[in-house]
Amino acid sequence: MKRVNVYGSIIPNDYSWYYDYFEEDYTCPRNVNKILNEANGDEVEVYINSPGGIIEAGSEIYTALRSYKGNLKIYIVGQACSAASIIAMAGYCEMSPTALMMVHCVSSGARGNHTDMEKMAEVLRTADDALSNAYMQKTGMSKEEVLTMMENETWLTAEKAKELGLVDAIMFEIG
Numbered sequence: 001m002k003r004v005n006v007y008g009s010i011i012p013n014d015y016s017w018y019y020d021y022f023e024e025d026y027t028c029p030r031n032v033n034k035i036l037n038e039a040n041g042d043e044v045e046v047y048i049n050s051p052g053g054i055i056e057a058g059s060e061i062y063t064a065l066r067s068y069k070g071n072l073k074i075y076i077v078g079q080a081c082s083a084a085s086i087i088a089m090a091g092y093c094e095m096s097p098t099a100l101m102m103v104h105c106v107s108s109g110a111r112g113n114h115t116d117m118e119k120m121a122e123v124l125r126t127a128d129d130a131l132s133n134a135y136m137q138k139t140g141m142s143k144e145e146v147l148t149m150m151e152n153e154t155w156l157t158a159e160k161a162k163e164l165g166l167v168d169a170i171m172f173e174i175g
Contacts, residue, residue, distance in 0.1 A: 002039040010053030029060040052082025065090035104153040139165035
């Protein structure tokens with residue numbers, strides 16, 4: 001059995017040197033893919049405690065986990081916020097009764113004139129639309145329901161996440 005820790009910020013591979021230098025927790029696609037390749041079809045457990053991060057890296061990790069051919073179990077042990085909540089949608093997922101999940105719309109910075117701002121708004125709406133697919137596939141919720149949840153920056157307890165189908169079980173629950 002192999003273990004993947006999705007801890008700290010979710011970052012692109014190229015940022016890892018910075019986090020290594022300052023000895024900060026992080027998760028990048030290269031590190032996750034390395035563990036999945038080493039597992040070679042054996043069982044993999046993924047433990048999440050992350051505030052989220054760069055959505056492109058989160059999407060790559062989500063896709064790698066969804067594509068994994070072996071048995072995969074995900075455990076939210078602290079928080080699964082933002083991009084980390086997308087990663088949690090990659091398979092069977094249990095959530096600690098003390099953990100939190102947060103889903104929200106993609107955010108970014110922009111500068112320029114009104115055309116630049118309108119273009120950025122279009123890009124952000126497109127990104128929200130793309131990411132909503134992970135939540136819809138996991139839960140069966142409609143796109144409208146998911147986008148509303150994202151728009152409202154929704155914080156969820158384990159009980160609420162289970163009720164909505166975002167997680168499959170609450171850890172340590174009997175029955």
